[in-house]
Amino acid sequence: MRRDGHQTYVLIRKKDILEDLLKASGMPYVNILPSGKKSSFTLMLRLWRVFWFTLRHGVDVLVGSTPEVAQVAWILRRRSAVMAEDDAAIVPQFIRAVKPFADQYLSPVSCNNGPLELKTTHYAGFHKLAYLHPNRFTPDPKVVDRYFPHDQPYFLLRFAQLTAYHDISAHAGGITSEIASRLIRMLEPHGRVYITSERPLEPQLEQYRLNINPLDIHHVMYYATLYLGDSQSMAVEAAMLGTPSVRFNDFAGRIGVLEELEHIYRLTIGIPTSQPETLYRTVQQLLETPNLRQEYQERRQRMLADKIDVTAFFTEFIENLK
Numbered sequence: 001m002r003r004d005g006h007q008t009y010v011l012i013r014k015k016d017i018l019e020d021l022l023k024a025s026g027m028p029y030v031n032i033l034p035s036g037k038k039s040s041f042t043l044m045l046r047l048w049r050v051f052w053f054t055l056r057h058g059v060d061v062l063v064g065s066t067p068e069v070a071q072v073a074w075i076l077r078r079r080s081a082v083m084a085e086d087d088a089a090i091v092p093q094f095i096r097a098v099k100p101f102a103d104q105y106l107s108p109v110s111c112n113n114g115p116l117e118l119k120t121t122h123y124a125g126f127h128k129l130a131y132l133h134p135n136r137f138t139p140d141p142k143v144v145d146r147y148f149p150h151d152q153p154y155f156l157l158r159f160a161q162l163t164a165y166h167d168i169s170a171h172a173g174g175i176t177s178e179i180a181s182r183l184i185r186m187l188e189p190h191g192r193v194y195i196t197s198e199r200p201l202e203p204q205l206e207q208y209r210l211n212i213n214p215l216d217i218h219h220v221m222y223y224a225t226l227y228l229g230d231s232q233s234m235a236v237e238a239a240m241l242g243t244p245s246v247r248f249n250d251f252a253g254r255i256g257v258l259e260e261l262e263h264i265y266r267l268t269i270g271i272p273t274s275q276p277e278t279l280y281r282t283v284q285q286l287l288e289t290p291n292l293r294q295e296y297q298e299r300r301q302r303m304l305a306d307k308i309d310v311t312a313f314f315t316e317f318i319e320n321l322k
Helices: 018-025 040-057 067-076 092-098 114-119 141-145 165-169 177-190 214-223 232-241 256-263 276-287 292-306 310-319
Strands: 011-013 030-033 061-064 079-083 104-108 120-123 154-159 192-197 226-229 245-248 268-271
Touching: 011 018, 011 040, 018 214, 030 040, 040 067, 061 067, 067 079, 067 092, 079 310, 092 114, 104 114, 104 256, 104 310, 114 120, 120 310, 141 214, 154 177, 154 214, 177 192, 177 276, 214 232, 226 232, 226 276, 232 245, 232 256, 232 268, 232 292, 245 276, 256 268, 268 276
Parallel strands: 011 030, 061 079, 079 104, 104 120, 154 192, 154 226, 226 245, 245 268
Antiparallel strands: none
16 A cells, blocks of 8 residues: 555554564554553543544544444544454454444455444455465465474464453363373374463473564464464464364354355364364374375365455555545
């Protein structure tokens, strides 16, 4: 959009490693909520600061995945587009906060946005494909080789914090230290094991922690033999890259995007936390599958053939908002 001559601002609040990523990428940004704390007061503070930033800088269009984007645009009679890929049943409070105010709601074809469907433009893609489409991302083995050989088998385990609103609303479970230890025992005979974790690790798991530049994680994910985690976000990313992925949480069977990736393209497998033995059997079956990587890369190509360059679509859509 900047290449097209648009003045573009990036506003953020403190969240996980978001600010670290922006700093590492060199992208200019403004942190409107450095504390990162969540409360009814901070929600109002975010709204207030976005409001005054929009006024002060003469912003015409607000785009993002938070309610204040739509709310501020409505108050100031500006245009807005909200982008999301969680079904309405998973994030009902978010839908209620956005519905009266949003001009446009953008989401994948597999999303059910309930009361927001009348304002929704569905697209043939995935939210995360915006940055992982081959037109936008090229895996680089040299990046992985900075940390370990990319062409030797390794497994990536991901433990999420599980404190996002959709996690809390679903009472999402995850991979416990006991489950993680058993998985590691299964995987280690086949390759190296690395853990990336938002939450603290127990001492026996700390030795597996992956310490890398967070900007490099998708290169590492692409060359991994297998992804295992309780984060649906990284499971979708693995699917975008054609890396076999298994997710273990209580969203199995409940999210449209993941259902499409699992049952149409067979790029991920969801298992509820009530079935740990199914998790172990599934992992064992994948370990015993010949030409596993080749098969999943072919499935990825079938998925990409059906999907669009999401960034190109977003850009054109935003530029044409009147």
